[in-house]
Amino acid sequence: xxxRLCLRSFLLFFLLIPVMGFAQYNxxxxxxxxxxxxxxxxxxxxxxxxxxxxxxxxSMVKKKPGILFEVSGHTxxxxxxxxxxxxxxxxxxxxxxxxxSKGVGEDNLLVVGxxxxxxxxxxGKYSDKFxxxxxxxxxxxxxxxxxxxxxxxxxxxxxxxxxxKPLMNxxxxxxxxxxxxxxVPWRPKYYMFGFVDGYLTANDSVDAKMSEPGASxxxxxxxxxxxxxxxxxxxxxxxxxxxxxxxxxKSEPSIQKIADMMLADPNILIxxxxxxxxxxxxxxxEKVIEDGHNLSFARAxxxxxxLVKKGISPGRIKYRGMGSDEMLYPNAETDEExxxxxxxxxxxxxxxx
Numbered sequence: 001x002x003x004r005l006c007l008r009s010f011l012l013f014f015l016l017i018p019v020m021g022f023a024q025y026n027x028x029x030x031x032x033x034x035x036x037x038x039x040x041x042x043x044x045x046x047x048x049x050x051x052x053x054x055x056x057x058x059s060m061v062k063k064k065p066g067i068l069f070e071v072s073g074h075t076x077x078x079x080x081x082x083x084x085x086x087x088x089x090x091x092x093x094x095x096x097x098x099x100x101s102k103g104v105g106e107d108n109l110l111v112v113g114x115x116x117x118x119x120x121x122x123x124g125k126y127s128d129k130f131x132x133x134x135x136x137x138x139x140x141x142x143x144x145x146x147x148x149x150x151x152x153x154x155x156x157x158x159x160x161x162x163x164x165k166p167l168m169n170x171x172x173x174x175x176x177x178x179x180x181x182x183x184v185p186w187r188p189k190y191y192m193f194g195f196v197d198g199y200l201t202a203n204d205s206v207d208a209k210m211s212e213p214g215a216s217x218x219x220x221x222x223x224x225x226x227x228x229x230x231x232x233x234x235x236x237x238x239x240x241x242x243x244x245x246x247x248x249x250k251s252e253p254s255i256q257k258i259a260d261m262m263l264a265d266p267n268i269l270i271x272x273x274x275x276x277x278x279x280x281x282x283x284x285x286e287k288v289i290e291d292g293h294n295l296s297f298a299r300a301x302x303x304x305x306x307l308v309k310k311g312i313s314p315g316r317i318k319y320r321g322m323g324s325d326e327m328l329y330p331n332a333e334t335d336e337e338x339x340x341x342x343x344x345x346x347x348x349x350x351x352x353x
Contacts, residue, residue, distance in 0.1 A: 035136040037095060038129075041078070044090035046098055054095065057136065058102045068216035070139045070183070071096050072112040074120070076128035081115060089113035095134045110139065110183070138186035140208055144220045146178035146194045153178030154224055156196030159297070159320075162187050169294045169321075186216075193320065194222035200351055201271060201318040231348040238303065238344045245298030247306060255303065258346060259310040269349050271318040274300035277341035278324035279332040289323065297321025303344055 035057055037050050046054070061069065073092030075084040092111045100106055120130040142160065145153050158180045159171040174180045184190070186208060194202035202222040238255065239248040247255070262268050274296035281289060300319040308314050322345075329337035 037134045037136075039091060039132045039134075041076070041132065042087065043132075044073075044087060044094050046094050051098065054098055055102070058099060058104060061099065061104050061108060064108075067108065068110060068139050068141060069108055070110045070112055070135075070137055070185075071099075072114050072135045072137075074114050074118055074131055074133050074135065075116050076131045077116040077119065078128065085113050085115035088115050091134045095136065138216075139183055140186050140190075140216050140218060142180075142182040142184070142190075142192070142206075142218050142220065144180060144192075144222065146174055146180070146196060146202070146222050146224055148199075148224055148226070154196050154199070156194060156199070156224070158182070158222070159193040159195070160184055161191040161193065161297070163189055163191065169297055171293065192220060192222060194224060195320055196224050198226060199224040200227040200269075200349065201320050203318075225351055228350040229347055230350050233346040233348070234343055235346060236339060236343045240299055240302075243295070245295060245302045247299075247302050255306050256310070258303075259307055259312055262307070262312050262316065269316050269318075269351060271320065271347040271349060272300045272303050273319070273345040273347060274298070274303075274321045275326060275341060275343050275345065276324050277327065277332065277338050279327070279330065279338065279341070281324050281327075281330070293321055293323030293325075295321070296323050299344065 035054070037046070037053060061067075071092045073088030073090070073095075075088050075091075077084070079087070089111070092113060096106075096109050096111050099109065116131070119126045119128075120133060121127070122130045144158075146156050146158065148154050153174075153176075155174050155176050155178055157171055157173050159169055160182050161169050170182060170184055172180055172182060188208055190206045190208065192204050192206065202224050204220060204222060206218055206220060208218070235254050235258070237253075238251045240246060240251075241248060258270075262270065276292040276296045276299075278284060278289065278292050297320065300321055304314075304317050304319045307317055324341070327341040328343075329341055332338045332341055
């Protein structure tokens, strides 16, 4: 009987976790600290159980005075967008106020209201119950400029990539002077890519050491070098598994053809461009278009990796994802037109100053 009572208590504890709020900490070094507190419908007040959950967080935050943390509020989709945005801010501010009352510095905290924009997936399905939450995570703020050889800013796009997680990319458009800013969840390493028409793709890596004071703020400029397109080569016979960036074995002849071309002429510099098929994209949700863009980047990156494995110097290869921005058939109807949109393009470049 005691064993049965113990088992019931154990199950009851886990059933109550979504109501009480819970904390998660990835100790493996490759993920950010993330705490989550859950709320009832339309509620934004913390109870004693939430206080107990958040109290575990306070001492850790106090030990990292130079680290920035995002407190983001979220809701389900049951109310209007304005109501949900206001409610998400109230939830985030409730957590912030509690942390400040326990001695956490306000400069450590960045409050964000997300409304219903980021629903929570539980066991593969979107859940209203789990979407009513506040997330607390370590973040890094990046800023910098895209500059040319004379140090002048140039307008373009910048992409942040987490190694081995290309589907989590974030991309932004710079201002007219090439300035950009990102706020992203902490990871130990990032790759930055700069894209400007008429210039070679620029890239750099950033190691993020969260133990150092001021580590949450990183400034990095990217130098853009002018480039002229010498030739374009479409490869519609480089195949990927469905909704994946994994290259299918039957693509090997095309990969080898590109490698042979580069081995025969050591002066060739190429840019790999991945394209996906999203016909009638004006009717698609923004998240779907964003996912397609990330997939195209991941596929171009996969071709890059395959060529490096064949002995091509990484310095001779650039890559970028074009998403569905340059479909050959924007309103594709036939199988042939859809296949033509779904392609890898190799750009042979002449590089200037």
